[in-house]
Amino acid sequence: MNRILSPRETQGATRRDLVVGATLVGGALLVGCSPGDLLSVGAKEDFGAFGPFIKIGADGAVTVISKHIEFGQGNHAGLAAIVAEELDADWTKVKVEQAPAIAKVYANTGMGVQGTGGSSAISNSWTQLRQAGAGAKAMFIEAAANKWNAPVGEITVKDSVVSHAKSGKSATFAQLLPEAGKIAPPKAPVLKDPKTFTLIGTDRVRRKDSQAKSDGTARFTQDVQLPDMLVAMVAHAPRYGAKVGSFDAAEARKVPGVVEVYQIPTGVAVVAQNTWAARKGREALKVTWDETGAEKASSETMAANYRQWAAGKGTLPEKTEWQAFETKGDAAKKVQGTIFETTYDFPFLAHAALEPMNCVAQVGAGKAKLTFGSQIPTVDQLNTAKIVGMLPGAVEIETLFAGGSFGRRANFQSDYVAECVEIAKKVGKMRPVKLVWTREDDTAAGYFRPLTHHAVKITVDKEGYPVAWRHRVVTQTLMKGSPMPTKGVDETTVEGTKGSPYLKATPVVDAQVLMPDVNIPVLWWRSVGATHTAFVMEHTIDQLARKAGKDPVAYRRTLYEKAGATRHLAVLNLVAEKAGWDKPATAGWSRGVAVHESFGTVVAQVAEVQLVDGQPKVGRVVTAVDCGTAISPDQIAAQMEGGICYGLSAALYGKITLKDGVVEQTNFDTYRVLRNSEAPTVETHILPSGNAPSGTGEPGTPVIAPAVANALLALNGQATTSLPFVKA
């Protein structure tokens, strides 16, 4: 559920992947090969008559193959519905299966590699799956036309039944399967006119996994149990960059059930017959760490430095310089008006998916298999292939449900996967090894949303609207160590400020980012750059509106009109109408509004907030969303509800701190998250749209924090300059 690569970055990724791929296939020059081919060398491909996305059983049941992992987003329902709509399959019997890892056929069309992220599962599959469904339907129609000697144009399909009204003949998919399977798939299948959709956009598009996820049978990585499987736990260094100095495993080996102890690049692994033995074995280990090169940064010092640098004070670290990401007009020229100035501080955040990171790996002679919740299978294949010295396609991946990810499982280093593969390589013989991280391992491992500082200085005209906007962002890049390092500005650090309609409506803009190099691993976290930029832009705008003595909704309308931001304006108008903005707020509650676009989806929210014992309590949240064509209204609502809870959890409590390089939080007692009694009631309203669909997994998340801050501003006139709201 994160942004992986913008189209611009994909280009760089492709070139680099070609190099990696070529290295892995022995340096042979493979002219004319696509990156997908290279990344899939060695893969087994075995698809049925209807291609890689559709399987139809002898009973006529349709199974849609999902190239995207399901870790909560509801994408399996949406992807299956796209196929079922074009195929006119009986939706109640459609099943979903997870695709194997084969980049050549299952690449994310926006990334070039197989992976899920950037709220792109539905949007990148839209045309691909419509064509797959329409192609399969055409095969059934042609088979029926041949069999009944009827014109193709007179054959219709409904709920997996093919009919010819004139002759009164009809047959099920099951009955026509032998003939349909022999028809050549059409090269350019004709897609439906969206006006004739009967499934997409209806409340019939519901999850396919709710039963399995309500009766305990849904299978996650943690649940994998294979014959002869070993369970591993790893003792990790307390600081990033530290290595094993020496260790004494004598006591660990005495623990009943412990099978072996290995040194691996990331620490010392205890391998046992079961989880509890592995854990007790790890507790009995004595490890001395070599801290040469260990990172000893403290988050408090980092934040102080970031503030200094943004204010133009202090000395910048070596090889670190300010880079412009949006420039307009002459920033040097003095602009007449009143100046508004403020800063914002955002902490490191952990993803804290409820299933701690884990993996099952098997390594044998010439082959390897991973069974786990893989978010970017191609990258996980490449990293595994490097460790075991095989072709990427020789690394088989069976993708399971994951107990959340929020970006954590999409990792260029495949950190926890690589750790598991290192252990499985030591064990060998294709013997399965399940790596289990505790919650404490998961929290300490990092890959946080980076600590971030913003400083804004805005000149407003007589009416109170911005005429000059100076913006400074200090944050770590997410692209360090990635196979696709970006030159210049890493877009993920500024997206949302960059491209903001408010900057578009401002004649003079001077926006720059500083990306200091720190050895604290950081990563995309549900909604990525928007996790901080949405807050800064939306809370700043409310402060400007307040200073101008204008209503925050009316003030935004003026700026959106100036910027030509028609979609922002439409969701703002919808949310204002549904929240009753023109009427007073519910007695005892203060209201705040915020609007933000991320991943092509625009979300507006009005939050009702109270202060209870000095802490914000959020009651009702009205949400309006423009995500193009709505495939599953219910799951869009679910993503708004969930995204708001995820964003609110971080806004209220989320804060990871490091002292001398050591992460101070360990578990949910020190990294507090939102609980049931604190969850708001969310109402979702979807803007009707004929545009292609865009994603909803992330865009609901970043809007709630500024909506709450704006409600507090309306309540007591106090602006929020740092998150979380609740200071420990």
Add this chain to the structure above:
Amino acid sequence: MAMTLDVNGKPLAVKAAPDTPLLWVLRDELGLIGSKFGCGVAQCGACTVLADGQPIRSCVMPIEGLAGMKITTIESLGGNSPLQQAWVKHDVPQCGYCQSGQIMSATALLAAKPNPTDADIDAAMDGNICRCGTYQRIRAAIKDAAGMAAAAPVPVTPVAAPAAPAKI
């Protein structure tokens, strides 16, 4: 040393050491994988099972203290209990990892209070973390299962057919 645990109405001999938390015995030894590991310190509730009808966090309960108690796990509900039906009807799960624990806590709640108030739900369900944020639907499903209408229905604007972009 083997001991006997009463799990889902069956006496089962287990080989694990007496200090082993119930969760790992259920999962690794008995193959009952519906109860999940999320925190290991009774903070998240993903491992919730019932002991003599009371919800317990099995990740911190050594089996030696559970002799003679009736342990009930998600597997015993059969998949079609009123709560599970309500869970499916409301499409409560997202990632699904916490839901076994949520349903076991809710099962204990409804057994004690067939018509729970919002305050009862707060008290019974706050020990179960859902990182996907399905809380609103959990509440609605509990009320539905209890035979009560949800306090405030949450409307979703139906999108009958994709239309032209809205005029503004």
